[in-house]
Amino acid sequence: MSLVIYNTLSKKKEEFKSIEPNKVKLYLCGPTVYGLLHIGNFRGPIFFNFARNWLEKSGYEVNFTYNYTDIDDKIIKKANEEGVDSLVISERYIEEFKTDFKRLGLREHTNNPKVTDYVKEIVEYVETIVKNNHAYVVDNEVFFDISSLESYGELSGKKIDELSAGERVEVDNRKRNPGDFVLWKPAKEKEPSWDSPWGKGRPGWHIECSAMIKSILGKTIDIHGGGIDLIFPHHENEIAQGVGCNSCKYVNYWMHNNFINMKGEKMSKSLGNIIPGRVFMDEYHPEVLKFLILSTHYRSILNVSDEKIEQTFSGLLRVYRAIKSADFVLENFENNNEGKPNKKLSSLLADLDNKIEKSINDDFGTGELFAAIYDAVRTFNALNLERKKKDINSYPTAKLFKEWISGYGEMLALFNENPESFLLEVNELFLKQKNIDKNEVLKLLDGRKSAREAKDWEKADQFRDQLHNMGIDFSETGDSVEWFVKV
Numbered sequence: 001m002s003l004v005i006y007n008t009l010s011k012k013k014e015e016f017k018s019i020e021p022n023k024v025k026l027y028l029c030g031p032t033v034y035g036l037l038h039i040g041n042f043r044g045p046i047f048f049n050f051a052r053n054w055l056e057k058s059g060y061e062v063n064f065t066y067n068y069t070d071i072d073d074k075i076i077k078k079a080n081e082e083g084v085d086s087l088v089i090s091e092r093y094i095e096e097f098k099t100d101f102k103r104l105g106l107r108e109h110t111n112n113p114k115v116t117d118y119v120k121e122i123v124e125y126v127e128t129i130v131k132n133n134h135a136y137v138v139d140n141e142v143f144f145d146i147s148s149l150e151s152y153g154e155l156s157g158k159k160i161d162e163l164s165a166g167e168r169v170e171v172d173n174r175k176r177n178p179g180d181f182v183l184w185k186p187a188k189e190k191e192p193s194w195d196s197p198w199g200k201g202r203p204g205w206h207i208e209c210s211a212m213i214k215s216i217l218g219k220t221i222d223i224h225g226g227g228i229d230l231i232f233p234h235h236e237n238e239i240a241q242g243v244g245c246n247s248c249k250y251v252n253y254w255m256h257n258n259f260i261n262m263k264g265e266k267m268s269k270s271l272g273n274i275i276p277g278r279v280f281m282d283e284y285h286p287e288v289l290k291f292l293i294l295s296t297h298y299r300s301i302l303n304v305s306d307e308k309i310e311q312t313f314s315g316l317l318r319v320y321r322a323i324k325s326a327d328f329v330l331e332n333f334e335n336n337n338e339g340k341p342n343k344k345l346s347s348l349l350a351d352l353d354n355k356i357e358k359s360i361n362d363d364f365g366t367g368e369l370f371a372a373i374y375d376a377v378r379t380f381n382a383l384n385l386e387r388k389k390k391d392i393n394s395y396p397t398a399k400l401f402k403e404w405i406s407g408y409g410e411m412l413a414l415f416n417e418n419p420e421s422f423l424l425e426v427n428e429l430f431l432k433q434k435n436i437d438k439n440e441v442l443k444l445l446d447g448r449k450s451a452r453e454a455k456d457w458e459k460a461d462q463f464r465d466q467l468h469n470m471g472i473d474f475s476e477t478g479d480s481v482e483w484f485v486k487v
């Protein structure tokens with residue numbers, strides 16, 4: 001079965017065909033490093049981490065390149081405010097990004113180029129565009145001439161004559177067309193600069209990605225990703241540069257992920273609802289952020305609400321409890337090699353594998369994958385293996401389930417935590433969030449235990465009701481009690 005991808009360029013789903021057999025060149029626009037990234041910035045890295053894993057599972061070798069924009073007005077502004085070199089700022093926030101990235105448990109990219117390491121290549125790239133008559137120089141500044149390219153606007157659907165003054169494009173009389181954009185700009189005072197045929201200066205915003213793509217991946221790449229806010233002008237201009245320099249197709253498949261909204265509103269500075277990824281992970285858990293992002297189709301808006309977070313927690317708990325139960329069997333039961341995995345479960349998992357493959361191959365439909373995981377968990381739980389120590393089939397059944405869920409977990413970068421510690425961590429989080437006194441819970445559980453030992457059932461029931469009223473659920477097996485805060 002082949003993979004079909006929605007291509008922003010054609011606005012259609014297209015069958016994926018790689019340029020080289022079994023190889024994929026994937027580029028994702030990375031962050032401008034001058035502050036902590038918010039949760040919306042993590043949607044791309046989390047989704048494309050999964051997309052890469054799926055491509056690899058489908059037999060492709062993937063070169064995943066993700067850049068750092070380490071030279072930019074905002075970085076320079078911050079550096080001047082602090083009185084340090086702009087590299088001090090960019091290096092600081094690259095490290096901060098790496099910390100968040102590691103905490104999310106995402107795979108390292110094949111390449112993480114920094115713009116300042118590619119200035120020579122950028123200058124050469126701009127020179128070629130000028131030589132090809134797609135750019136012109138005014139006052140040591142190089143502009144791309146969008147009217148020189150008939151296809152300009154093909155990605156965003158914008159027409160050149162629409163890009164007239166007033167539409168957020170600054171009026172600059174030196175430009176041939178109002179929509180012409182800067183490839184190279186002269187350095188101002190207190191700005192880092194590099195030598196170029198047009199004097200000391202620095203690259204415009206869009207040129208870096210085109211130049212790094214050519215240097216690292218080649219003139220034409222398979223997949224270019226980014227948030228939908230980058231379609232115009234950034235990606236439109238990247239195409240113009242690519243075609244202007246290399247006279248060939250720039251990208252075969254354009255993939256754009258949608259926004260994250262908070263409680264129905266777009267995240268914005270003025271609303272004060274921008275949440276740094278790190279703050280979100282502290283308040284909830286990295287697993288919650290990944291689960292939220294991956295269980296929503298990448299082209300849909302992800303609406304984060306309290307209700308959605310609660311649903312996510314309850315989904316995660318369901319999966320982790322099942323993994324814990326499988327681990328219990330694998331650690332405590334004997335594997336005597338004669339048993340066979342439960343038939344109902346094994347045929348269900350095979351069936352689910354097919355469904356998942358079909359749905360992911362249809363433009364990375366992850367919804368079906370999560371539904372399948374719940375389905376598998378439900379069926380596994382119903383087998384009640386923890387109580388079937390003597391059954392020789394218990395061990396191979398638990399092993400099958402564990403391997404199945406770990407396989408998809410690895411692909412999603414989810415469900416890889418130690419289940420015991422994850423469940424404890426979430427429990428502590430809920431105690432805090434719901435303001436429940438843990439000592440009080442332990443006291444009531446103790447009281448119930450004593451009452452049961454004394455066969456004082458009425459009293460034991462009272463303790464039970466008190467615990468339930470506090471929002472605590474528990475299960476008793478013999479002498480041991482497991483308790484948790486209800487979601």
Ligand SMILES: [Zn+2]
Nearest residue numbers: 029030209234
């Ligand atoms: Zn870019």
